[in-house]
Amino acid sequence: MWRSSNALIGAINFVTFLVSIPILGGGIWLSVRANNTDCLRFLQWPIIIIGVAIMVISLIGFAGACYRLTWLLRVYLFVMLFVILALLCFIVFAYAVTDRGHGQVVMDRAYLEYQLSDYSGWLKDRVSDPGYWVRIRVCIRDSRVCPKLARYVRNSITGLPQPEPAEQFYRRQLSPIESGCCKPPTSCGFTYVNETDWVGQPSPTANDIDCNRWNNPNQQWLCYQCDSCKAGVLASIRHSWRKASVINIVVLVILVIVYVIACAAFRNARRIDNDEPFGESRVSKSRPSRFHL
Structure with a gap:
């Protein structure tokens, strides 16, 4: 046993x-x-x-x-x-x-967009901390997640590769970080040039502070300072x-x-271990001794 x-x-x-x-x-x-x-x-x-x-x-x-x-x-x-x-x-x-926390559905877009206000609690405070966000931002930039978005199609006239058209990009399923960090929010009303290049002025009706944080000329910054980027990290x-x-x-x-x-x-x-010595002692007492003087 x-x-x-x-x-x-x-x-x-x-x-x-x-x-x-x-x-x-x-x-x-x-x-x-x-x-x-x-x-x-x-x-x-x-x-x-x-x-x-x-x-x-x-x-x-x-x-x-x-x-x-x-x-x-x-x-x-x-x-x-x-x-x-x-x-x-x-x-x-x-x-x-x-x-x-969840992504927001945008009309005529297959991808979701993310807002920091949808999140709360300890994890949001941790990610939003300026000292900690610097390291996260550098990590996102070094991972080259945004440059990897680039896709090219062949021009039907010249035969040369060119960035995919806006309609095709709008149908892509982007990850939360790709959507939040690599492009400006749709509400800003910028014009699509390629996946990480959006030009123009913010729409007069846009009230998103991320529209002013979007850095189009510097591809090393993009929307890495945006609240949408922090929300994308939280969603991921x-x-x-x-x-x-x-x-x-x-x-x-x-x-x-x-x-x-x-x-x-x-x-x-x-x-069983505690019962075994007791059982053995009873057996030893019941056995007759082999040696008699």
Whole structure:
């Protein structure tokens, strides 16, 4: 019985080790997005730490089960409970800071546009902080997300490549950062030249301060100072976190089930371990002595 409980705890820890892989993978995915698109690099670390912690804890529990080290299994159960609570808190936090915000539908445009006023809370304040936004802005510029928007079509008369026409650009599905940072808001009324070149004066009816922040001559600035760009970053982060949170919720449910089974197996093994000396003593007393003087 002890061996069967031991084998069950070992199998549970193997499952826990496998469960840590998607969590760690989700953290690495967020890290890649932070380096390439989202440009908010501190958000992926909690989930990476949780994934590594689950992986290490599962190895500790596996060692405790193999060598029948009760104290090590106690450590495993205690730390695993702490990690489950930490993962639960992280999921709640992720949903709390990304509960608001969505793109705005614009007439005759396939892409959405983003406004900073649609967002609120800690994450908005973090992104909007001037000192922190400088680093995000540099990251977006260095990722060359805006120059990559360029598409060319062949002129039917000259045969030379030229920027795609405005009607074709308006039908494109732009990412939040592409829409918010690489072009001015549609309400400004600028004239399209190419994906990152819009000319003219703001429309008299435009009341968006981003119209004056749009920097057309300097392709290194574009709308990186715009509130729409900050909103695009927030929308991109929200999309990434919601995807990662789905994986985390599934993993959390599996961890809770595994933890309950591990606690039951550990209690059963402890009960058997406590009963064995008593049973052995009764057997030894019932056996007649082989040596009589």
